[in-house]
Amino acid sequence: MVKEPKKVDTASGPKDKLVKLGEHVTDQIEKGEQPTIELSVRGLSNVVYDKKTEKLGIGDKTSERAFFNVAHAKKFLQTIEVAAISKSLLDINKHASLRDVFYMAKRTIPGSKTNVVDEQTESDKAIEDLELITEFTREQLNINANKMGSVAGKVIVEDSGDTIDWSKLGSGGWSIPSNVENILFKKIDAKYIIYMEKAAVWERLHEDKFWQKQNCIIMCSQGQSTRGVRRLLQRLANEHKLPIYVLTDNDPWGIYIYSVLKYGSISLAHMSDELAISDVRYLGVTCDDVLKYKLERHYIKLTEQDIARLKQMAEYDWFKDHKEWQKQFKAMKTAGAKVEIQSLSSRGITFISDVYLPEKIKNQEFID
Amino acid sequence: MVKEPKKVDTASGPKDKLVKLGEHVTDQIEKGEQPTIELSVRGLSNVVYDKKTEKLGIGDKTSERAFFNVAHAKKFLQTIEVAAISKSLLDINKHASLRDVFYMAKRTIPGSKTNVVDEQTESDKAIEDLELITEFTREQLNINANKMGSVAGKVIVEDSGDTIDWSKLGSGGWSIPSNVENILFKKIDAKYIIYMEKAAVWERLHEDKFWQKQNCIIMCSQGQSTRGVRRLLQRLANEHKLPIYVLTDNDPWGIYIYSVLKYGSISLAHMSDELAISDVRYLGVTCDDVLKYKLERHYIKLTEQDIARLKQMAEYDWFKDHKEWQKQFKAMKTAGAKVEIQSLSSRGITFISDVYLPEKIKNQEFID
Numbered sequence: 001m002v003k004e005p006k007k008v009d010t011a012s013g014p015k016d017k018l019v020k021l022g023e024h025v026t027d028q029i030e031k032g033e034q035p036t037i038e039l040s041v042r043g044l045s046n047v048v049y050d051k052k053t054e055k056l057g058i059g060d061k062t063s064e065r066a067f068f069n070v071a072h073a074k075k076f077l078q079t080i081e082v083a084a085i086s087k088s089l090l091d092i093n094k095h096a097s098l099r100d101v102f103y104m105a106k107r108t109i110p111g112s113k114t115n116v117v118d119e120q121t122e123s124d125k126a127i128e129d130l131e132l133i134t135e136f137t138r139e140q141l142n143i144n145a146n147k148m149g150s151v152a153g154k155v156i157v158e159d160s161g162d163t164i165d166w167s168k169l170g171s172g173g174w175s176i177p178s179n180v181e182n183i184l185f186k187k188i189d190a191k192y193i194i195y196m197e198k199a200a201v202w203e204r205l206h207e208d209k210f211w212q213k214q215n216c217i218i219m220c221s222q223g224q225s226t227r228g229v230r231r232l233l234q235r236l237a238n239e240h241k242l243p244i245y246v247l248t249d250n251d252p253w254g255i256y257i258y259s260v261l262k263y264g265s266i267s268l269a270h271m272s273d274e275l276a277i278s279d280v281r282y283l284g285v286t287c288d289d290v291l292k293y294k295l296e297r298h299y300i301k302l303t304e305q306d307i308a309r310l311k312q313m314a315e316y317d318w319f320k321d322h323k324e325w326q327k328q329f330k331a332m333k334t335a336g337a338k339v340e341i342q343s344l345s346s347r348g349i350t351f352i353s354d355v356y357l358p359e360k361i362k363n364q365e366f367i368d
Numbered sequence: 369m370v371k372e373p374k375k376v377d378t379a380s381g382p383k384d385k386l387v388k389l390g391e392h393v394t395d396q397i398e399k400g401e402q403p404t405i406e407l408s409v410r411g412l413s414n415v416v417y418d419k420k421t422e423k424l425g426i427g428d429k430t431s432e433r434a435f436f437n438v439a440h441a442k443k444f445l446q447t448i449e450v451a452a453i454s455k456s457l458l459d460i461n462k463h464a465s466l467r468d469v470f471y472m473a474k475r476t477i478p479g480s481k482t483n484v485v486d487e488q489t490e491s492d493k494a495i496e497d498l499e500l501i502t503e504f505t506r507e508q509l510n511i512n513a514n515k516m517g518s519v520a521g522k523v524i525v526e527d528s529g530d531t532i533d534w535s536k537l538g539s540g541g542w543s544i545p546s547n548v549e550n551i552l553f554k555k556i557d558a559k560y561i562i563y564m565e566k567a568a569v570w571e572r573l574h575e576d577k578f579w580q581k582q583n584c585i586i587m588c589s590q591g592q593s594t595r596g597v598r599r600l601l602q603r604l605a606n607e608h609k610l611p612i613y614v615l616t617d618n619d620p621w622g623i624y625i626y627s628v629l630k631y632g633s634i635s636l637a638h639m640s641d642e643l644a645i646s647d648v649r650y651l652g653v654t655c656d657d658v659l660k661y662k663l664e665r666h667y668i669k670l671t672e673q674d675i676a677r678l679k680q681m682a683e684y685d686w687f688k689d690h691k692e693w694q695k696q697f698k699a700m701k702t703a704g705a706k707v708e709i710q711s712l713s714s715r716g717i718t719f720i721s722d723v724y725l726p727e728k729i730k731n732q733e734f735i736d
Contacts, residue, residue, distance in 0.1 A: 089717065095575055097568035100713040103666065107714070147518070147567040148590070150543040159538025170527030170551070175518040175543035178571060183538070199515040200465035203546060207463055222516070298471060345468040346475070349457065 014141050017134035018087045025080065035067040037079065039132045040270065047269040049317035055276040056264035056318075058132075074114075075126070079133075081105050081116050082126040089142035095179060097144050098124055128270070137181075137231075137274045144178040145227040150199065151176055152206055153217030154189040166217070173206060176219070180232045188240050193217040194283070194357070195225075195233060196247040197257050201341050201352070208353035214361070217242070225261060230275045233261070237279045244277060245366060247357075250285035251302075251338035252309040255328070258282045263318050281366035283357075287331035288365075290339050293356065298346060299337035306338065324367050382509050385502035386455045393448065403435040405447065407500045408638065415637040417685035423640040424632035424686075426500075442482075443494070447501075449473050449484050450494040457510040463547060465512050466492055496638070505549075505599075505642045512546040513595040518567065519544055520574055521585030522557040534585070541574060544587070548600045556608050561585040562651070562725070563593075563601060564615040565625050569709050569720070576721035582729070585610070593629060598643045601629070605647045612645060613734060615725075618653035619670075619706035620677040623696070626650045631686050649734035651725075655699035658707050661724065666714060667705035674706065692735050 012020070021037070028035045039062060040046065046059040065072045065079070085104050089096055096104065102120040109116060117123045127138050134141065150173035155166040159182065166174050194216055196202055202220035205211070211218045217236070221229045236242045246261060248254030262280040264272035290296060302310070313319055314329045332338065344352045360366075380388070389405070396403045407430060408414065414427040433440045433447070453472050457464055464472065470488040477484060485491045495506050502509065518541035523534040527550065534542050562584055564570055570588035573579070579586045585604070589597045604610045614629060616622030630648040632640035658664060670678070681687055682697045700706065712720045728734075 092717075094717050095571070096713065096717050097571070097710065099568060099708070099710040100572070100717060103708075103711050103714040104717065106666070144568070144571065147571055150515070157538070159540065162536045162538040164536070164538050164540075168530045168532070169537075169542065170525070170530040170532050171545040171547065172527065172532075172543040173545075174537065175540040177539040178568075179539065200467060200512070200546075203463070203465070203512065203515055204468070298474070340467070340471075342465065342467040343471050345464065346471040349460075349462050349464050349468060349472065 014134055014136040015087060015090045017136060018083050018090070018130075018141075021083055021133060022080075022087075035076070037065045037076065037129075037133065038062055039065065039129055042128060042132070042270060044266060047266050049263070054263065054278045054318065055272040056266065056269040057272050058270040075129075077109070078105065078117055078122055078126040079129045082123055083130055086127075086130060086141040086143060093142075095142045095144050097178075098127070098138075101127065101143055132270050137227075137271060139179045139181050139227065139231065147176070147178040147228060148226045149176040149219065149221040149229045150174065150202055151217065151219045151232070153193075153211045154187075154215070155185065155217060156187040158184040158186055167212070171203070171206065173202075176221075176226075176228050176232060178226065178228045180228050180235065183232070183235075185236075185240065188236075188242070189215065190217045190242060191215050192243045192245060192361075193219060193233065193236060194245050194247055195229075195261070195280075196220045196341070197223065197225075197249065197254060198341060201247065204345075204349075205353055205357075208350050210353045210357070213353075214358065224257060227275065230261060230277070233280075234275065234277045237277050242279075244280045245283040245361070246280055247283050247341060248285070249338065249340045250287065250290060250332070251340075252306050252313060252332075254285075255282075255313060255325075256309070259313065259316070259318070281368050283360055283366055285339055285341055285344075286365075286367065287328050287335065289356075289360075290335075293344065293347065295339050295343045295346075298339055298343035299335065300339065302332070302336055302338055307333070328367070382502055382504040383455060383458045385504060386451050386458070386498075386509075389451055389501060390448075390455075403444070405433045405444065405497075405501065406430055407433065407497055410496060410500070410638060412634060415634050417631070422631065422646045422686065423644040424634065424637040425640050426638040443497075445477070446473065446485055446490055446494040447497045450491055451498055454495075454498060454509040454511060461510075463510045463512050465546075466495070466506075469495065469511055500638050505595075505639060507547045507549050507595065507599065515544070515546040515596060516594045517544040517587065517589040517597045518542065518570055519585065519587045519600070521561075521579045522555075522583070523553065523585060524555040526552040526554055535580070539571070539574065541570075544589075544594075544596050544600060546594065546596045548596050548603065551600070551603075553604075553608065556604075556610070557583065558585045558610060559583050560611045560613060560729075561587060561601065561604060562613050562615055563597075563629070563648075564588045564709070565591065565593075565617065565622060566709060569615065572713075572717075573721055573725075576718050578721045578725070581721075582726065592625060595643065598629060598645070601648075602643065602645045605645050610647075612648045613651040613729070614648055615651050615709060616653070617706065617708045618655060618658060618700070619668075619708075620674050620681060620700075622653075623650075623681060623693075624677070627681065627684070627687070649736050651728055651734055653707055653709055653712075654733075654735065655696050655703065657724075657728075658703075661712065661715065663707050663711045663714075666707055666711035667703065668707065670700070670704050670706055675701070696735070 025035045041061040046061045048059045102123040105117045105123045152173040246258045264276035319325045393403045409429040414429045416427045435444045470491040473485045473491045520541040614626045632644035687693045
């Protein structure tokens with residue numbers, strides 16, 4: 001069973017939630033009870049795919065973490081320590097990276113030779129705990145993930161006191177921050193968003209003024225999408241009902257990038273409500289495109305790893321009954337080969353902007 | 369002996385140079401001579417360090433590439449093919465990525481079963497040939513490298529018809545394009561540039577309004593600096609005499625990032641005039657900083673690879689007689705450990721902006 005969607009509790013922001021957590025623990029101590037936190041189990045055993053919402057989510061298994069349990073004591077401490085760090089960041093209105101939080105938490109427990117954390121994975125896990133406990137994202141707890149990616153289009157936003165016009169930023173575009181929670185969308189004049197995995201392809205479309213001609217937004221990360229990019233896409237999809245078309249290489253990695261955007265990821269299943277975007281559709285490059293646009297001569301042989309990845313993905317709950325994706329997986333396996341987006345450049349440098357994308361979008365050739 | 373600095377030939381742009389190359393070849397054909405191109409030898413055997421300019425450069429060894437030599441024929445063809453692609457890009461005023469150029473060059477030679485190129489390394493090498501022959505960078509030949517990095521500061525630039533104020537771009541900053549050749553600097557109000565290897569540190573300084581308080585420019589890439597970033601730094605150093613301070617982790621990789629910025633790299637030694645920046649100074653994190661700011665508890669053990677890298681760098685021509693760097697290498701080896709920039713966050717999240725950087729800069733504690 002999937003956990004109920006979280007109740008909207010407008011009266012309590014991230015800071016209130018952290019204070020409540022602290023009060024919960026001190027209350028227990030004052031009553032002479034053992035300090036205990038209850039939280040949902042993370043990890044594969046409690047990750048479920050919800051067919052209705054088309055998102056990965058966290059199941060209803062919970063576990064208790066008790067301070068006087070030798071197996072729990074350190075994790076308990078780490079969670080409380082990171083909660084205190086997050087609270088102090090919110091107090092002074094500053095943001096820290098995951099790595100910063102690790103160093104801030106890495107102090108020796110007084111009267112001992114033990115550090116609160118020794119590895120970043122420990123503070124990272126504690127941050128995920130806090131996401132579950134508070135039901136806020138780490139970004140809302142003032143902890144940022146990686147910064148990556150660029151965006152352009154006829155959009156005006158307000159951010160940190162500045163008014164920024166995404167259509168007037170030269171060849172570079174706006175550099176997407178790691179944390180997009182406080183961005184205000186002032187004006188949006190676009191019919192859809194094209195999100196691509198490669199910055200070089202973004203530069204191609206940008207130079208061709210694709211966003212201007214097609215009235216859309218172009219956005220990229222580099223490789224797997226950062227959380228900042230995913231949240232920005234989700235906010236544009238939710239708040240402005242913009243469809244999102246994903247453009248990746250025709251390979252297992254490209255399809256996985258799409259999968260994470262649309263359905264969420266296993267490691268962040270507890271954050272799918274904030275990160276997964278049901279309105280995302282896969283534009284290409286599909287196995288059919290390879291034939292239609294005569295890209296077979298640019299086939300690159302699948303590696304062992306590619307083949308294993310393909311098999312694994314074909315068995316995902318959200319792909320296993322999906323006819324179109326099964327067709328794609330089969331076609332790629334039969335060809336034994338993958339194809340890159342940039343192979344379209346063999347048809348001419350602006351072929352992607354002048355022919356491929358307009359045709360695909362006009363004919364609504366997406367995989368949903 | 370180092371090759372003479374290139375003559376400034378304002379009358380001939382990249383396109384003229386490519387046309388001349390074509391005419392040179394057709395002239396030979398018309399005269400019944402064997403088509404031949406002469407170019408400087410690339411690679412370690414012809415890379416020299418020039419103590420006077422403090423830059424890596426290409427030596428005076430040249431080699432001939434002849435069309436009717438079985439060992440040269442394909443490379444000859446590849447160079448001419450890529451020259452034609454570059455010319456066609458310049459004609460239509462479009463830019464292509466290295467990967468695009470590979471796909472554009474990957475066609476079958478008529479009447480044969482042989483492709484002009486089979487691997488991207490082949491077209492990449494041909495592009496380097498063109499850089500040597502034309503004495504223009506690949507960016508000036510409309511071929512772009514990777515896009516990466518962000519910048520903020522009191523600077524106004526003009527790019528692709530837009531006027532962009534680097535001080536008014538919210539939390540994201542300007543996304544640095546892969547090609548910065550045509551950017552015009554309209555107004556610069558800054559005393560220096562801090563360039564850092566990590567985007568997370570850039571976000572730290574940006575949130576702390578470091579560039580505003582200290583009147584400087586903050587710029588980052590992620591990991592090794594892209595060519596776009598290097599050219600942008602060089603142009604700001606040359607055209608506006610801004611000193612550049614480099615902030616990296618205290619590890620061999622961080623020092624190498626600095627080394628490439630200042631002295632150039634072996635693989636791009638022929639482009640040092642366009643890429644190496646003598647005015648760059650190393651700000652930190654130094655081995656002395658680790659002691660002064662009590663970061664020893666954040667030591668991370670050097671790997672085998674780190675130790676080998678350290679030894680290798682200590683023997684570089686430009687480091688081997690450099691007392692201060694030798695001291696650093698020795699200190700790092702003795703400690704057997706490296707330290708990350710973000711360990712400064714253990715002293716407080718804004719310690720880097722409030723104490724570390726202002727102190728270092730005020731006391732002019734740089735390695736030059």
